[in-house]
Amino acid sequence: MKDSPIAPRAVLFDLGGVVLDIDPGRSLALWQPHSRLSAEELRAAFHADEPWCRHETGHLPPEGFLAHLREVLALDCDTDTVRAGFNALLVAEIEETVRLLDAIRAGVPRYAISNTNPVHVAEIERAFPRLLPRFDRVFVSHEIGHRKPDEAAFRHVLAAIGVAAPEALLFDDLLPNIEAARAIGMQAVQVRGPEDVRRGLADRGLLERS
Structure with a gap:
């Protein structure tokens, strides 16, 4: 058209x-030392999944989304580090x-x-x-x-x-x-x-x- x-x-x-x-690689680099996943696994896990979309439409609050990221990315760190990694892509x-x-x-x-x-x-x-x-x-x-x-x-x-x-x-x-x-x-x-x-x-x- x-x-x-x-x-x-x-x-x-x-x-x-x-x-x-935007560079998601910056997020992965910050998170990698805190993750039990390999670099390839971490990259595959960081994508716009269903909780991500719920967060972006106002149906999942920030604390719930950051907790989801910690879980799906197998992160052993505090919420501030999860947030810093998420913001690093900007x-x-x-x-x-x-x-x-x-x-x-x-x-x-x-x-x-x-x-x-x-x-x-x-x-x-x-x-x-x-x-x-x-x-x-x-x-x-x-x-x-x-x-x-x-x-x-x-x-x-x-x-x-x-x-x-x-x-x-x-x-x-x-x-x-x-x-x-x-x-x-x-x-x-x-x-x-x-x-x-x-x-x-x-x-x-x-x-x-x-």
Whole structure:
């Protein structure tokens, strides 16, 4: 399905992999000395399983999720170490993309839509305090109760911002999310790096002219 030619009235950004650099290997490196699992077993065990998804939709509180991580990763450490490892995957702002976010034409609101959780949001606010305030509004899965690529996640955001699907432009790094957004009529660009963001904005006339 091709993008709609309608000029976007709102731009939606995923966080991890789009405006924030993510590296799960950093989490594994921090946890490995505390785990009874081999490096390969630890890597296989750290994935978005059912408790992870429940945590990201607000149905499992942080303490329950961190306890789950300790169990499934066979960790012999305290909760603070489990949390530190989980937060270690948040590396840094992707500076070029953040600059593009700031360069979007005046009058076009920018929103964040992210599959995330209260543990990571608290760390983002601590480690990157100027990032989330750049958005007109931040929609996180554990607050809205839906995760991408669930159609309900996109429809929730569209209803909240009062924009029709063809008038919304999504930047996301994961193809299933792109396909789900396009399936309901949204414009969507898969992001492999900042240049994809630049091109997607420029092609639609959304960048301020210097």
